[in-house]
Amino acid sequence: MPRVSMKVNGKPMAAEAEGRTLLSAYLREGLGLTGTHVGCDTSQCGACVVLVDGAAVKACTAFAADLDGAEVTTIEGMANADGSLGRIQQAFQDYHGLQCGFCTPGMVMSTAALLAENPKPTEDEVRHYLEGNICRCTGYQNIVRAVMAASGQDTTALAAE
Amino acid sequence: MHNFEFVKPSTVADAVQALAAEEAQPLSGGQTLIPSMKARLNAPEVLVSLMGIAEMQGIRHEGDMLEVGAATTHARVATEAAAAFPGLAGLAAQIGDPAVRNRGTLGGSLANNDPSACYPAAALGTGAVIVTNAREIAADDFFLGMFTTALDEDEIITSVRFPIPQKSAYGKFLQPASRFALTGVFVAKYADGVRVAVTGASENGVFRWSEAEAALASDFSAEALSGLSCPADDMIADLHGSAAYRAHLVAVMTRRAVVAAS
Ligand SMILES: Cc1cc2nc3c(=O)[nH]c(=O)nc-3n(C[C@H](O)[C@H](O)[C@H](O)COP(=O)(O)OP(=O)(O)OC[C@H]3O[C@@H](n4cnc5c(N)ncnc54)[C@H](O)[C@@H]3O)c2cc1C
Ligand code: FES
Ligand code: FES
Numbered sequence: 461m462p463r464v465s466m467k468v469n470g471k472p473m474a475a476e477a478e479g480r481t482l483l484s485a486y487l488r489e490g491l492g493l494t495g496t497h498v499g500c501d502t503s504q505c506g507a508c509v510v511l512v513d514g515a516a517v518k519a520c521t522a523f524a525a526d527l528d529g530a531e532v533t534t535i536e537g538m539a540n541a542d543g544s545l546g547r548i549q550q551a552f553q554d555y556h557g558l559q560c561g562f563c564t565p566g567m568v569m570s571t572a573a574l575l576a577e578n579p580k581p582t583e584d585e586v587r588h589y590l591e592g593n594i595c596r597c598t599g600y601q602n603i604v605r606a607v608m609a610a611s612g613q614d615t616t617a618l619a620a621e
Numbered sequence: 622m623h624n625f626e627f628v629k630p631s632t633v634a635d636a637v638q639a640l641a642a643e644e645a646q647p648l649s650g651g652q653t654l655i656p657s658m659k660a661r662l663n664a665p666e667v668l669v670s671l672m673g674i675a676e677m678q679g680i681r682h683e684g685d686m687l688e689v690g691a692a693t694t695h696a697r698v699a700t701e702a703a704a705a706f707p708g709l710a711g712l713a714a715q716i717g718d719p720a721v722r723n724r725g726t727l728g729g730s731l732a733n734n735d736p737s738a739c740y741p742a743a744a745l746g747t748g749a750v751i752v753t754n755a756r757e758i759a760a761d762d763f764f765l766g767m768f769t770t771a772l773d774e775d776e777i778i779t780s781v782r783f784p785i786p787q788k789s790a791y792g793k794f795l796q797p798a799s800r801f802a803l804t805g806v807f808v809a810k811y812a813d814g815v816r817v818a819v820t821g822a823s824e825n826g827v828f829r830w831s832e833a834e835a836a837l838a839s840d841f842s843a844e845a846l847s848g849l850s851c852p853a854d855d856m857i858a859d860l861h862g863s864a865a866y867r868a869h870l871v872a873v874m875t876r877r878a879v880v881a882a883s
Contacts, residue, residue, distance in 0.1 A: 480625060503652060515696070517723055523651065526627070570720070592721065
């Protein structure tokens with residue numbers, strides 16, 4: 461089986477991968493990084509979103525071999541160096557932006573991509589950007605609040621629940 | 622998913638050679654092909670990634686023509702075509718969601734010719750030229766009905782040349798679950814006429830609405846379309862909308878595209 465190498469969360473890593481090994485399986489089973497969740501496995505829900513060379517990508521809809529040499533950031537790479545929650549993660553906790561937490565890794569990674577492109581998004585821009593991330597629990601209100609807070613914006617003006 | 626041999630050539634010539642193998646198939650963004658391989662609707666023995674081919678990437682602006690490499694992602698078209706051809710960039714920005722746009726490509730979308738896909742409307746609505754490894758195909762001759770194109774087996778799209786219109790826009794009525802177009806209309810105004818291409822509506826895939834083109838040619842305004850309706854005969858009817866509803870949407874989205882055209 462060929463070996464596929466990537467720089468994951470800043471560290472060079474490698475694991476064996478068949479042609480059909482998806483990026484999600486490579487991360488979870490090959491590298492033991494189980495923070496990336498597989499929800500639908502049909503490209504619909506966004507739970508599996510990671511950053512590939514800085515861009516949000518559904519890890520269930522890319523082959524690991526096609527991304528040989530890429531730089532990947534997963535939810536495990538979002539904490540601070542001392543292990544405390546990163547800025548986006550902390551905002552999700554502070555604003556109750558999760559309930560069961562299954563969608564959360566994808567939500568946090570999509571938020572990271574959004575804020576890198578657009579550091580102070582409007583509420584509409586947040587909702588639009590997160591269209592591909594589905595949450596069955598929260599009703600999205602607190603997710604949007606968390607993203608606004610993570611971008612350093614006032615959340616009191618957001619529409620009431 | 623059945624396993625396959627994965628190859629990633631760096632030139633079109635090498636890709637064409639790799640595709641000559643038995644049961645070989647090209648892979649671009651995989652946003653359509655990977656889900657269909659998971660469902661075992663496709664089971665190639667060799668998968669040839671086109672994403673490492675530099676000559677199939679990027680956007681080139683030359684006079685009245687915008688040439689887009691077939692392996693260029695929707696996200697890149699949405700930003701890099703914005704100045705030269707805002708109608709095309711606007712269409713690309715409305716495809717799927719950010720993660721789909723970061724992987725999905727122009728070539729994959731046209732080759733797949735999903736009856737509800739967005740790009741076929743832009744290609745037909747501009748009279749684009751689809752460039753392959755072997756020849757050039759006019760958009761009017763390329764789309765041959767749902768999921769069917771003029772491409773030969775093992776022929777790959779390498780780029781698409783869009784004649785840049787004076788004004789254009791894409792009106793998309795979103796099917797919110799799939800994010801595809803329930804019905805979408807691309808309208809483009811040129812010095813010598815207007816083209817109107819409709820996706821998501823017909824059982825035969827993308828088509829030109831010639832009555833609207835004629836009406837808009839003499840008067841490019843939403844009023845010029847009043848009273849005009851598109852026949853519902855060959856329209857798709859499913860749980861998302863009846864044939865009559867889609868026919869109605871064609872007229873509404875054409876008017877909205879004309880109003881939005883810039
Ligand atoms: C959640 C979701 C939402 C989406 N929403 C939309 C939408 O709103 N509008 C829309 O238009 N599309 C939508 N799509 C489809 C998306 O745009 C796909 O990216 C596109 O249809 C296929 O492009 P691809 O590069 O991913 O091709 P692939 O999936 O890699 O390939 C598709 C097919 O084309 C063939 N192929 C690929 N490249 C070439 C080439 N250069 N020459 C010849 N054959 C080739 C492949 O063999 C395969 O048969 C959506 C997809 C998903 C998952
Ligand atoms: S698991 Fe990848 S989109 Fe749902
Ligand atoms: S918190 Fe449960 S799916 Fe989003």
